Structure formats: structure tokens, C-alpha cells
Amino acid sequence: MVPAGSGCRRECSASVPSHHHSHLRIYMASSSPPQSSVFFARGVIARLAYWPALRIAVDQGWGGPESAEKRTWLASVLVDDFEEQIPKPDLDYVEDRLLQVMADEFDTNLEDGSAEAVAKDVIRLWEEVSVGKTELLKEFEERADKLKGKKVDVEEAAGDNSDWEDMSDEEDEEDEVPQLSERPRPPKEEPEVDEDGFTTVKGKGKNHR
Template sequence: MPPAVPAPPPDPKIVLFARGVLAILNAWPVLRIAVQESWGGPNAAAKRSWIASTLVDAFETDPPDQDQVEDILLDSMVEEFDVEIEDGSSETVARDIISAWKAACDGQVDFVLRLEADADRLVGRQLESFRMRGNGDDGWEDTDDGSNEDEMDVDDRAPPLMQPQSVERKPDSIIDDEGFELVQKGRGRPRN
């Protein structure tokens, strides 16, 4: 049997870029919450690494543009974490990934080191995630006044993304000497 030929070492540019992509994804709040809350299942962290490798592989063959990178991010988040990103952060992350590619091509190690330092500062910090409360009103109104269908009002304000749930604390139960729980009077209506 002929001796195994060792694989050639990876291109330093690709290694530097991969480090940058991992740092960017580790710092992306949406993906951090998805991994932290295991939205992708028990292998959520591995799915984050898979997204990074998908991006790096795309750049090795024919570097995509920012829109293509954003599409990869959005598709991956839907497929792997069942999350649709609507906050615009995917555009910023795609732009950062393009910047990391340019820095890696130029051999700018400091750029990637800064990305890694930023991501390292976030390690161990928990992000709070809140479930959105629905009241049955999705905010749409049908007001067909016969005007031109192509015209529409656009509200430039960003919608509120998440609202904290109100938490009602139940008073601690009181147990009597015989082990029975005492029934406590609830807050009734004020009497006149």
C-alpha cells in the first residue's frame, strides 16, 4: 500500500476568513438566542458551525455578493432554527461577512482579531428572549375605499420586536400544623 499523501495545508486566507465568520455569527444576537434557547434542537451550536462552513465554502469557489450572503443566512435560519429574521440584522451580518472576506484577502489579521475579541466579550452573557403576546389582532385593517390598489401607506417606524410578558406571582401557600394548605382570600372587587 503506498504511503498516504498528506493533504495540503488550508489556504491562510480561508482560515482567517473562517475565524472571522465564526466570530461574526457568535456575536449575532438572533443566532445567539437561537442557540441559547436550543431552537434548532440539542445540536444548535453545531448548526451555527454548519452555517459558518456553508458561508466559507461559498467564498472558496466563487465569492457571493452581499445579497447572496444574506440569502444564505436567512435560508439557513429558517431551515435550521425555524426562525424568520425580520429585524434587518441579517443585512448587517452579511455586510460584516463581506468585510471579513475583504480583510482576509488583504491579510488584515487585526480586523479578524477585533471580531474575535468582540465575540469573546459576549461569551457567557445570556440574552433575554421574550415570547410575543398576541391579542388576535395582527395589525391589518381592510379599508377598501375604491382607491388605487397600487398605492399604499408606508409606516417608516420600526414595529416593536418583543414585549416582556407580565409575570404574576402567586402568593406563597400557607400550610397549617396538620399539613393542610390554607385557602387564602383572593383580591376581590372593592366593596362600596
């Protein structure tokens, strides 16, 4: 399940062993997975689908030709984490997982706080579907459906006052020459030369030769 050339292969091997998915497929083939697991997987896929940072990375192909597959793989990793780990992953763990995959798979270092927001939503989703609630799942899927087929707006995705946007602005300011505002100057008067060859200079007071 780890994409070819994945930078996360070594670091994630402990939590996502290579033989895990074969066991998961056997389990799913022999019996239907719990309904809560299906809901959770659907919700995670939907939540990642409208995460602006990941949408940009996939749309721009920052993860290579398999960018879309890597997004699906990330969803499966998160689902496996919650299905297998005891105790369940906390906020820091999920956020670190998201940041790690974005860095390793998409060469993107996020400082906009969006990974934390996604992590909070994933944890809320797990808590709700575990007790049979599907309101959050429906919300995520509705939001994801609205964005299907739409190109991502980089400026909108970055968000207002985000660190990502601020960093870009600072870099642009360093590259650009400051534009200074100056008061308008009166036109320069050319000196007048009389018939005798003397130059007349106009001043505020008298004329001088």
C-alpha cells in the same frame, strides 16, 4: 455536515454537495490551507458567535439539540461559498443564505435587518483577509470572547426600535386590555330618609322631597 433533520438539506444540496467536504478534508490533509482561508473561517465563526438573533436561537434551542452544531455548520457553509464560487458571493446572496438557514434550521423568520449587517461584515472580512489584513478578524474575535459564557439578553439582543421588537409590542398590545385613564369621581352620597319616611335627595341647590 448538514445536521440531521435539516430543512436546508434539499435547498442547499446544489451549493453544498454531499461529497464536497470529503474533498475538502483530503485537501487539508495533503497540504495546509492558505492563511487567508484560516483567518476567514475564524472571523466568520466569531461574527456568528455574537450575532444576537443566532445567539438567542442557539441559547433557546430553537434548532433542537444540535443548535450549537448548526451554528458551526452555517459558518462552514459560508466559508465554502466564498472559497468555491466565482464571482464571490455578494451582499444579497449572503443575506439570503443567513435568512434561509435561520428559517429552515431554527424556525426563525428575521425582519430586524440583522442578517444584512452580518452579511456586510462577512464580505468585509473576506476582502480584508484576502489582502492580508487581520484588523477586522481581531475585532470580531474580541467581541465574541467578551460574550463567552454569558447568557443572551433577549431584550438587548432584539435591539432598540427593531422590527422584531416592534412586532412583539404590537402582538402584546392586541392581547392586552387597554388601560383607560379616568378622572376621579366624588363619592356617591346615599339618600337620607327622615322620620316620616320621605327620602331627601341632595342637589346643587335646594333639597327636594
